[in-house]
Every structure is written in C-alpha cells, then in structure tokens.
Amino acid sequence: MAKELTPRAENYSQWYNDLVVKADLAEQSAVRGCMVIKPYGYSIWEKMQQELDRRFKETGHVNAYFPLLIPKSFLSREAKHVEGFAKECAVVTHYRLKVNDEGNAVVVDPEAKLEEELIVRPTSETIIWNTYKNWIKSWRDLPILCNQWANVMRWEMRTRPFLRTAEFLWQEGHTAHETYEEAEAEAQRMLNVYADFAENVMAVPVVKGVKSETERFAGAVDTYTIEALMQDGKALQSGTSHFLGQNFAKAFGAQFQNRNGELEYVWATSWGVSTRLIGALIMAHSDDNGLVLPPNLAPIQVVIVPIFKGEEQLKQISEKLAPVIAELKQLGISVKYDDADTKKPGWKFAEYELKGVPVRLAMGARDMENGTIEVARRDTLTKETKSLDGIATYIKDLLADIQKNIFQKAVDYRKQNIKTVDTYEEFKQEIEKGGFILAHWDGTAETEAKIKEETKATIRCIPFDSYVDGDKEPGKCMVTGKPSKCRVLFARAY
RNA sequence: CGAGAUGUAGCGCAGUUGGCUAGCGCAUCUGGUUUGGGACCAGAGGGUCGGGGGUUCGAAUCCCUUCAUCUCGACCA
Structure with a gap:
C-alpha cells in the first residue's frame, strides 16, 4: 500500500x-x-x-x-476597512536589492526606500x-x-x-x-x-x-x-x-x-x-478512500482501465474500446484511457479512487469475449457489469445520477445535523456534537461575544429561508431572555 | 505572539549511556517474470543527520544558539 x-x-x-x-x-x-x-x-x-x-x-x-x-494611504480612507485588514497586510518598502559587501548574499538596498509604502492587496x-x-x-x-x-x-x-x-x-x-x-x-x-x-x-x-x-x-x-x-x-x-x-x-x-x-x-x-x-x-x-468529486467539477469524469496480458491483448482491448471513448467524448464527457503498463490495474483502481474520478470502467479478456464492461462508481463504491451496447449514454445518465446523489447525501447530512435549541444549557451540549443550531438571540454584539467566548460557536448568519418549522417566528434569546425576531444560525466554524 | 512536541535519503521512521563505512520500509533506476483491487525476484543509485558555534582524540548522539514544521491557544475568507 x-x-x-x-x-x-x-x-x-x-x-x-x-x-x-x-x-x-x-x-x-x-x-x-x-x-x-x-x-x-x-x-x-x-x-x-x-x-x-x-x-x-x-x-x-x-x-x-x-x-x-495598493498605496498604503488608500487603505486608511475607510475607517472600518483599515481596522479589519491592517493586522494582516504585507508591506512593500523597497524597490531594489544589491549584493552585500562580502559578495555572498543579496540584501535590501537601503537607498531604494519607497516614498510611499505599498500594500499587497488583501x-x-x-x-x-x-x-x-x-x-x-x-x-x-x-x-x-x-x-x-x-x-x-x-x-x-x-x-x-x-x-x-x-x-x-x-x-x-x-x-x-x-x-x-x-x-x-x-x-x-x-x-x-x-x-x-x-x-x-x-x-x-x-x-x-x-x-x-x-x-x-x-x-x-x-x-x-x-x-x-x-x-x-x-x-x-x-x-x-x-x-x-x-x-x-x-x-x-x-x-x-x-x-x-x-x-x-x-x-x-x-x-x-x-x-x-x-x-x-x-x-x-470525500471519504476514507479519498476524494469524491461531483461530475460537474471532476477534471476526469471517466477513467478506463484495460486489464491485459501482453501487448497483443492490450491492442485488442484498445480496439474494442476506441469507439466507446470516441462516443463518450462526443457526449462532452472527459475521459482518460489509462493503458500504461507500468502500473497494475489494482494500483490504478486505488489511485483513481483517491483522486475522486466519478466513474471507472474496466475491460479485461473476459469482458472482451462477452461484449461487456465493468462500471464502478466512486460515490457508492459499487460495481456492475454492463453490455457495451449503449454504454456511452448509460454513462452520461450515470454521471447525472452521481451528481444528484452526492448532493442529496449532503442535503440529508445537513438535515440530520441542523437542530433547534431553546435554552443556553441545551445549546452548550448540542454545540459539542457539531452541526448547525438554530436558536434565538437578542441581536446584541455583547451576547454574541459571550456565546463565542463560552462555546467557540459563532453566528454564521441570520438565514433568509426557513429550515425547520417556526424558525422565522419570534421568541426569547436563549441567553438573556430578551425578545428575538427569529432564530439565527450558530455553529463552530473554520 | 504564548505553551508543548519534532527536525536523520523523495516519503515514513530506527539509531541518541559519544566510537567501525549511518540503517530499515516505501518510492526511484536496471534486468526479468507478472497484470480482474495498491505484484514478485535479483541488483543498483540516493545523506551538508535542519543551520551555525562549541566541548572532545572522536559528535546524528553532549552544550549553546538559530531556523523550520506540527499540535493546542489568541486572530481570521
């Protein structure tokens, strides 16, 4: 491995x-x-x-x-803006280097100091x-x-x-x-x-x-x-x-x-x-086997791995696959045909799984005889053997299906991990488990800071849409008990 | 910027009571055999032991210093 x-x-x-x-x-x-x-x-x-x-x-x-x-002075024109970014700006102060007196290194030429320093844009x-x-x-x-x-x-x-x-x-x-x-x-x-x-x-x-x-x-x-x-x-x-x-x-x-x-x-x-x-x-x-890429963003949507003994067999498989590859490309699908004989098929399977290629096709001597091909999908890690007839359109539909499935999985995951809480005690417990929490907040920065300080959770946003019943209805702040217009979204964040 | 840990081959590590030519696995190269889930055999190449300074007959190993990386805090798209 x-x-x-x-x-x-x-x-x-x-x-x-x-x-x-x-x-x-x-x-x-x-x-x-x-x-x-x-x-x-x-x-x-x-x-x-x-x-x-x-x-x-x-x-x-x-x-x-x-x-x-950007000229340094520009940044300070807007008071809040400079406050937000000043601490993380790289500054250009000189425009020239020179060789030092020992002749073994370059140093900043102190003569070449900029009149007005420049900021690398944040x-x-x-x-x-x-x-x-x-x-x-x-x-x-x-x-x-x-x-x-x-x-x-x-x-x-x-x-x-x-x-x-x-x-x-x-x-x-x-x-x-x-x-x-x-x-x-x-x-x-x-x-x-x-x-x-x-x-x-x-x-x-x-x-x-x-x-x-x-x-x-x-x-x-x-x-x-x-x-x-x-x-x-x-x-x-x-x-x-x-x-x-x-x-x-x-x-x-x-x-x-x-x-x-x-x-x-x-x-x-x-x-x-x-x-x-x-x-x-x-x-x-992604999962423990590697990346899982949605077909709409995968650089390689389909990889084809021939399984062969000797050059003659590779040639036969390649001939059999050529029209399939052409047809897939015609349908706008990005295909990689990996016929390198420097790696074994098993190695390639693992490698393309790691790289998240949505669909893998494999053809060996058995498939060639039967006019079939092995189709493996990355999102479910399942394999099936399909007839070569109509394989290109099947793959096209499969890619659409994978795209949909990946999204649905993520939607389901979010649904399971979005909760409402009404008390601060409950909030403290739930936040440890991760996920989104919808709770009432009194709208003040003080309360927000207190929550962040005590739980490391921040208000991610005040959502536009409703995610659970009643989350747009007024209530009482879970910390202070003051009135709140609607629930806001909390989480620990990156 | 605070606390802790780690720097040895491309990667992962062993070696650290100071002592022979610094080692192992993976990767790499050569030749051969293989090929349906990360192949095998034989051989080969590859090292400023993070950098600098010191102690010593002798330093990867001890001391000082410096740099880098990682984890945890503070800060953040």
Missing part, C-alpha cells in the same frame, strides 16, 4: 491534510503559509472558474484587472474605488459591473491548505450603482449566483443569510453569506456578497449627477469566492 489516508474518525484534520497531498491537489511551498496548487488541484479551480465566469457574464458582468499593489475595494471615481460623472455612466480574477494576500497566523492560506486565488466583483435599491438587489443577486453554483455544480447545499454586525465585512453595510456544513460538523463560509452602501464612494469622493441634477455618492457592492471552495468540496463529500 503506497498511499494510506488517515481515517476521518481517527483524526479529521490529518485526513484532510493527507488527502490534499495524496490526491495531488496541492503541497507545501518554501514560503510559509503559501501552497503550491498542483495541476490536478488547479484543474478543479479552472472548472470552478469556467462555471462561475459564465454565470457572471450571463448577469451582465465583465472582467478587468486592477493592480496587486482585497481591492480601495484601489478600485479610487479608479471608479474617475469613471463616474453621471447617472448615465452607471451601473459599472466589473469582476476580476486575482490573487490576494492576508498574512494569517495559522494556515491550512485551501481553507486558509496567506496567498489565495479568488474573484472579486465590484459594482457601482445609481440607487440604494439597485445595489442592494445586486448584492442579493450575486449571492444567489453563488448559492446556485454551490448546490448545482459543487453539490454542496448552502444556507443563505445575512451576517451579524460582528461578522460583517469591514466597510460593508450588510454582508450576505452562503454557509456550508462540513462532515466534521463545522461550518464553512463559502462565499460572501457585500452591500457597501456609499461607504467607499464617500471615502474616495465618487459622486455622480443623478437624474434630478443633484450630486450623489455612488452605491456599491462587492462579492467574492476563493480557492477555499476546493476545501469545501473536499470536506463536504
């Missing part, structure tokens, strides 16, 4: 770390907190990008690119609003609907592959609008795009809602979020969309003449999802 995963039950974090490395998604780099995303992991990101980008374009957005480096609101203010003079210039695919850097103390790294890849949408209502609707619309993507492409069910003041993005009026539940019972914030009000417009002096000829500050949104989604994908579906 070349590659063994730590079982989830034994050590969930270790399982996750093992999987990331052994499934060839990413590895540790020479730079603290930064990872190398390997080709297999990156191709999952590329598929995510394709699906998201298409949805952004369909909703009228265009892509652009803004600089990596997010781009400031540089973008400094730019947008020049683009916007009239209501006729609005809306601006831009997105950028970029890297950002947040100097985190503790990092984990995909879930929290110092540098990560993401997209950030930044839009400018004429009215409060239009911007607010945009923030909601993009949250819905994220939720649709999470559920239909990633097969990860999410709870949509609004963040409490404490958890809100620094500089936003409101932050909307999609929250997913991982297999260890912890929540993962998987995407956020912010209604920024006029905060950044005011900070950067972005005004326009409205339809009444008056000067007004521009209304804004921003929204993003990151490579963290790969972490969500792993922790939502």
Whole structure:
C-alpha cells in the first residue's frame, strides 16, 4: 500500500491534510503559509472558474484587472476597512536589492526606500474605488459591473491548505450603482449566483443569510453569506456578497449627477469566492478512500482501465474500446484511457479512487469475449457489469445520477445535523456534537461575544429561508431572555 | 505572539549511556517474470543527520544558539 489516508474518525484534520497531498491537489511551498496548487488541484479551480465566469457574464458582468499593489494611504480612507485588514497586510518598502559587501548574499538596498509604502492587496475595494471615481460623472455612466480574477494576500497566523492560506486565488466583483435599491438587489443577486453554483455544480447545499454586525465585512453595510456544513460538523463560509452602501464612494469622493441634477455618492457592492471552495468540496463529500468529486467539477469524469496480458491483448482491448471513448467524448464527457503498463490495474483502481474520478470502467479478456464492461462508481463504491451496447449514454445518465446523489447525501447530512435549541444549557451540549443550531438571540454584539467566548460557536448568519418549522417566528434569546425576531444560525466554524 | 512536541535519503521512521563505512520500509533506476483491487525476484543509485558555534582524540548522539514544521491557544475568507 503506497498511499494510506488517515481515517476521518481517527483524526479529521490529518485526513484532510493527507488527502490534499495524496490526491495531488496541492503541497507545501518554501514560503510559509503559501501552497503550491498542483495541476490536478488547479484543474478543479479552472472548472470552478469556467462555471462561475459564465454565470457572471450571463448577469451582465465583465472582467478587468486592477493592480496587486495598493498605496498604503488608500487603505486608511475607510475607517472600518483599515481596522479589519491592517493586522494582516504585507508591506512593500523597497524597490531594489544589491549584493552585500562580502559578495555572498543579496540584501535590501537601503537607498531604494519607497516614498510611499505599498500594500499587497488583501482585497481591492480601495484601489478600485479610487479608479471608479474617475469613471463616474453621471447617472448615465452607471451601473459599472466589473469582476476580476486575482490573487490576494492576508498574512494569517495559522494556515491550512485551501481553507486558509496567506496567498489565495479568488474573484472579486465590484459594482457601482445609481440607487440604494439597485445595489442592494445586486448584492442579493450575486449571492444567489453563488448559492446556485454551490448546490448545482459543487453539490454542496448552502444556507443563505445575512451576517451579524460582528461578522460583517469591514466597510460593508450588510454582508450576505452562503454557509456550508462540513462532515466534521463545522461550518464553512463559502462565499460572501457585500452591500457597501456609499461607504467607499464617500471615502474616495465618487459622486455622480443623478437624474434630478443633484450630486450623489455612488452605491456599491462587492462579492467574492476563493480557492477555499476546493476545501469545501473536499470536506463536504470525500471519504476514507479519498476524494469524491461531483461530475460537474471532476477534471476526469471517466477513467478506463484495460486489464491485459501482453501487448497483443492490450491492442485488442484498445480496439474494442476506441469507439466507446470516441462516443463518450462526443457526449462532452472527459475521459482518460489509462493503458500504461507500468502500473497494475489494482494500483490504478486505488489511485483513481483517491483522486475522486466519478466513474471507472474496466475491460479485461473476459469482458472482451462477452461484449461487456465493468462500471464502478466512486460515490457508492459499487460495481456492475454492463453490455457495451449503449454504454456511452448509460454513462452520461450515470454521471447525472452521481451528481444528484452526492448532493442529496449532503442535503440529508445537513438535515440530520441542523437542530433547534431553546435554552443556553441545551445549546452548550448540542454545540459539542457539531452541526448547525438554530436558536434565538437578542441581536446584541455583547451576547454574541459571550456565546463565542463560552462555546467557540459563532453566528454564521441570520438565514433568509426557513429550515425547520417556526424558525422565522419570534421568541426569547436563549441567553438573556430578551425578545428575538427569529432564530439565527450558530455553529463552530473554520 | 504564548505553551508543548519534532527536525536523520523523495516519503515514513530506527539509531541518541559519544566510537567501525549511518540503517530499515516505501518510492526511484536496471534486468526479468507478472497484470480482474495498491505484484514478485535479483541488483543498483540516493545523506551538508535542519543551520551555525562549541566541548572532545572522536559528535546524528553532549552544550549553546538559530531556523523550520506540527499540535493546542489568541486572530481570521
């Protein structure tokens, strides 16, 4: 056994770390907190990008690119914003290196100090609003609907592959609008795009809602979020969309003449999802045998393994399979035919299971004689022997079925792990078991802080939709007994 | 940034009362036999023992120092 995963039950974090490395998604780099995303992991990101980008374009957005480096002064224009990010910014102070006097190392040239230091972007609101203010003079210039695919850097103390790294890849949408209502609707619309993507492409069910003041993005009026539940019972914030009000417009002096000829500050949104989604994908579906990828994101949807003795037999099997491969490709299915004779079939089976390939086909001498093929599905780990006739359409349907099944499993899991509690004592017990908890809260930051302090649980969001009977009805805060409008979603989170 | 642990071949580890040429498993390479769930035999290559300094006739082993990683806290998409 070349590659063994730590079982989830034994050590969930270790399982996750093992999987990331052994499934060839990413590895540790020479730079603290930064990872190398390997080709297999990156191709999952590329598929995510394709699906998201298409949805952004369909909703009228265009892509652009803004600089990596931001003048330090920009960050401090919005008071809350700087407060939120100042502690985790990397700063560029010099623009030149030189060889030291001993001639054996390069050192920073003290002569080359920057007049104004530059910040490696933790997010781009400031540089973008400094730019947008020049683009916007009239209501006729609005809306601006831009997105950028970029890297950002947040100097985190503790990092984990995909879930929290110092540098990560993401997209950030930044839009400018004429009215409060239009911007607010945009923030909601993009949250819905994220939720649709999470559920239909990633097969990860999410709870949509609004963040409490404490958890809100620094500089936003409101932050909307999609929250997913991982297999260890912890929540993962998987995407956020912010209604920024006029905060950044005011900070950067972005005004326009409205339809009444008056000067007004521009209304804004921003929204993003990151490579963290790969972490969500792993922790939502995978098992002790390795990754389980939903067909809609799997870089390889079908792998075909020939089982042969000698070159002559391989040739015969390959000929038999060629039309099947062609037909699958015609149906838009990504296929890998692994006829390498350097690895045994058993090794390949284990390897592709580890990598989460949704469907595996195998053909040996027996199948060839019978005109059959072995079909194995990753999500259920079941095998069946099927006739070669009509196999391609069968596989196409099977992939759709697997996508549906993976999602349903995740929905069922969430259903089993979403509870309501009415007393704080009960809450303390339940939170130890993990999962989502719907409970009443008095709406104050003090109570929220007390709960976090005592239980490590945070308010993930105030959900938009109802998940259990009566969760939208008023009640009494489980801690203080003060009135509460509706139940809010608690969990321990990543 | 606080507490603890660990650094020996690509990976996982043994060796640490100071003493021969630093070892084992996996991986790698060569040749052969194999191929329906992580094959077998034979041979081979691969090491600044995390870095620096010290003690000593002699250091992976003892001392000092430094760096890195992991776990747990504080902080966070």
